Amino acid sequence: MLNFEINNPTHIIFGKDQLDKLPAYISKFYPGKKILLAYGGGSIEKTGLLERVKAQLNDFELVLFPGIEANPQFTTLMKAAELIRRENIGFILAVGGGSVIDGVKFISGAVNYQGDPWDVLLRKPGCVFGDALPFGTILTIPATGSEANSGAVISRSEIHEKRTMGGPQFFPKFSFLDPTVVATLPKRQVANGIVDAYMHTLEQYLTFPTDNLLQERQAEAILSTLIEIAPAVYENPANYTAAANLMWCAIHALNGNLRCGVPTDWATHMIGHELTAFFGIDHARTLAIIAPRLYEALFDKKKEKLVQYGKRVWQLSGDETAIAQEAIAKTEAFFQSLGMETRISAYTDEFAGIERKIRQRFEERSWKLGEHKDLGYDEVERIVKAAI
Ligand code: NZQ
Ligand code: ZN
16 A cells, blocks of 8 residues: 555535534634635526525625636636735635635635736746635535545636646635535536546546555445436436435545545546636536546556456456456446537537647646556547547
8 A cells, every 4th residue: 555644624514404504614713704705607696595605694794706617717716816805804605616616725825825826826836825715615516526625726718728726725624515405406517526526536546456455445435326326316406315425425536535545547637627728618528528538548557447447336247358348338328328428529619639739738748647657648649539
């Protein structure tokens, strides 16, 4: 087993009808009264969640910041940071999905950063966020795990960029996870949530067999549970039991646990982010596009684990090469059963040359990805071309 350290300080409040605990949790981490309530494009206004949250916060002075986009935009977030400085606000409450929560992580770091925060996202030498403003979250879509991790992904559409950031100061202080929020999600977002959680698990599992037997089984448990509950929650997001299991799976898929003592891949995510940067394709859909083609391209390196995955998660038996191939096919079919297209050309007509553009970016950034840190630029180009 590889050495590791883990510390996840986010306090989780899971279940329905718990919002009355919100004021106490905010006060635990912030002695003041002025807070920024950050949210997205208006779903929480329509569902009534905004009113329910506000009703709990009569003792606080709320400054609202709506309009954080799906794939949160640098320029929008910089306005929030400016507002916080101007209004002297000491705590942020993020009410939304991965985009709002990621956006709030960035804002919380950018507020006190001297210099251009974009430099941090570009990872320029010496450019790092220091202390972050404390923040808590009320999750509205189970997908990213951002509600209990310290990473974020920030977009800058005007220059077709999507960049990652993170650090221990970016764990939410608390997160409210109420599965009833899933009921109002469009099917497209339910599918996105299932696939994102599934792929977070595969990124930390589909590498090569390891001697961390518990982690192997925990990953397989998440994958199997997602397969089990996916049809129910996709068909009826108001199914509380299915929604609760999706929410619990999604958090476990990326709260740091699965990476303990094992190699991780993440190449599908890094290539996928470029597809969002260039074409605006939903994050989870980029993963459904890239993963099957990446597993085919790296078949020999991943074969042993594909066999284990095929046997334990998909209950396949017989010839090992056939099991590994079938495991990839089953994975793609699972994504498609949730209404997902798994080719770039299904989302855009502007795909000409995309494989070279992504290759060039990876080369410029000197990225070495995959569990062996040896994913070649030729391979990246081949994977993207095969995904068109
Ligand atoms: O903006 P509003 O109006 O709120 O609508 C949102 C948005 O349009 C809507 N929605 C959310 N909750 C809803 C709802 N509609 C009805 N009822 C509800 N209860 O859903 C749409 C998508 O929301 P978004 O927050 O963008 O979805 P998701 O949670 O999938 O987040 C995606 C973002 O997270 C990043 C992705 O790259 C992407 O930018 N990721 C963050 C990660 C992390 N921090 O650990 C890891 C992931 O791999 C991922 O990269
Ligand atoms: Zn993801």
